[in-house]
Amino acid sequence: MTTLIKNGTVVTAADMTVADVLVDGERIQAVGTGLAETGTGAGADTVIDAAGRYVMPGGIDVHTHMELPFGGTFASDDFATGTAAAAWGGTTTIVDFAVQGYGESLAQGLDAWLAKAEPKSHIDFGLHLIVREINEPILREMDTMIDRGVPSFKLFMAYPGVFMLDDASIFRAMSRTADNGGLIMLHAENGGAIDVLVQRYLAEGKTAPVNHGLTRPSSMEGEATHRAIALAELAGVPVYIVHLSSREALNAVREGRDRGVPAYAETCPQYLYLSLDDLARPGFEGAKFVCSPPLRPADHQADLWRGLITDDLQVVSTDHCPFDYKDQKILGKDDFSAIPNGLPGVEDRYTLLWDGGVAAGHITPTRFVELIATAPARMFGLHPRKGTLAPGADADIVVFNPDAERTLSASTHHMRVDYSCYEGRKVRGLPEVVMQRGRVLVQDGKFLGQPGAGQFLPRGRFSPGG
Ligand SMILES: [Zn+2]
DSSP states (O other), X not given: OEEEEEEEEEEOSSOEEEEEEEEETTEEEEEETTHHHHXXXXXXXXXXXXXXXXXXXXXXXXXXXXXXXXXXXXXXXXXHHHHHHHHHTTEEEEEEEEEOXXXXXXXXXXXXXXXXXXXXXXXXXXXXXXXXXXXXXXXXXXXXXXXTTOOEEEEESSSTTTTBOOHHHHHHHHHHHHHHOOEEEEEOSOHHHHHHHHXXXXXXXXOSTHHHHHTSOHHHHHHHHHHHHHHHHHHTOOEEEOSOOSHHHHHHHHHHXXXXXOEEEEEOHHHHHOOHHHHTOTTTGGGGGOOSSOOOOGGGXXXXXXXHHHTSSOEEOOOBOOOOTTTTGGGGTTOGGGSOOOBOOTTTHHHHHIIIIIITTSSOHHHHHIXXXXXXXXXXXXXXXXXSOOTTSBXXXXXXXXXXXXXXXXXXXXXXXXXXXXXXXXXXXXXXXXXXXXEEEEEXXXXXXXXXXXXXXXXXXXXXXX
């Protein structure tokens, strides 16, 4: 089976040119001009005319939580619904987080997540491991996980009693990755101080959703980010800060990078487009916007955009972790600290970053591709198979119509959640054709994917340069 995608503007992280893309089976065979005429692409089984469209790599979202257990409930998207929604939105690879249970091995966590994901996933997926306990056997097991294609480990500086590790544990884990080549990813918020504030606010009867934001000030994200980078510098290893939300945390990353520390960070669309004002919406509606770190005052957004332009932020992921407003977020009706933390986003990332980034003039199309696909592929050991359009790479391709105007809404999205954080927001851009390994998943507004067709991707070691 061959497919010729012709006359589109082909965008990679390196350049942008009008060209044809020839797909043979699961791989890209050629990218070049006039492939139909010169013979290589003549007689292709299928031809897609991409004139006036951008032809770009499928998105790679390295931070999702399908059916994550949290706060006595589960994220509402499973690996079937969540990956179908991702494909609708132009994302063809996710890296989700397997969770180590207390008293369990890392392998048990990994196997449990593989069992959930493999029969259901519509798109290719990798896994990171959330490590909740550090001891000698677990440190040794990190090496084994790397051999199984899971070279990245997320540790928490927040959520005492649930996920939080102390500095000694974090430093021991980092020291292990100095030997085994793994990567430590950190949720950087000072969980101890935040917990004291939360208890104080609740005791004062401040129970509304906005207090979630007020009890997790950005100074405590800045502090933890600075500490994470200092620990990584001491261990002599790279470090990756997940879901960076604030100016203070960005400044910590920039200072580290400026003195030569290999510190990396991602941000998420919610921190670029939403703010503390959304958490403060009247009644209980703010609960729709409860995630951690919390949404910040709107003046942080310009700093984050600048970070994306200057490469102090290298990746845009979603932290997709949806909970229904009506029967899940409601658990915290009288206590903001009981609102399940997380937002839906996996379907909207590609278009949101295009609309607010490229169409609005903040970033170029090549930088867009780098942020949404190429850099995540390189850092998380998926390059050169994923994240670019080049001969030999997987044919994970989006044909993107930059002129299509549409309105984001829960009534039209495909994520299994009863609200949209972007309800009513008008955006420019639509992934019209979405292809994974040569198979069309979305075309002409129809979904053609298959649960279980996505493959587990064993990943290579962290490599910022490719
Ligand atoms: Zn997360």
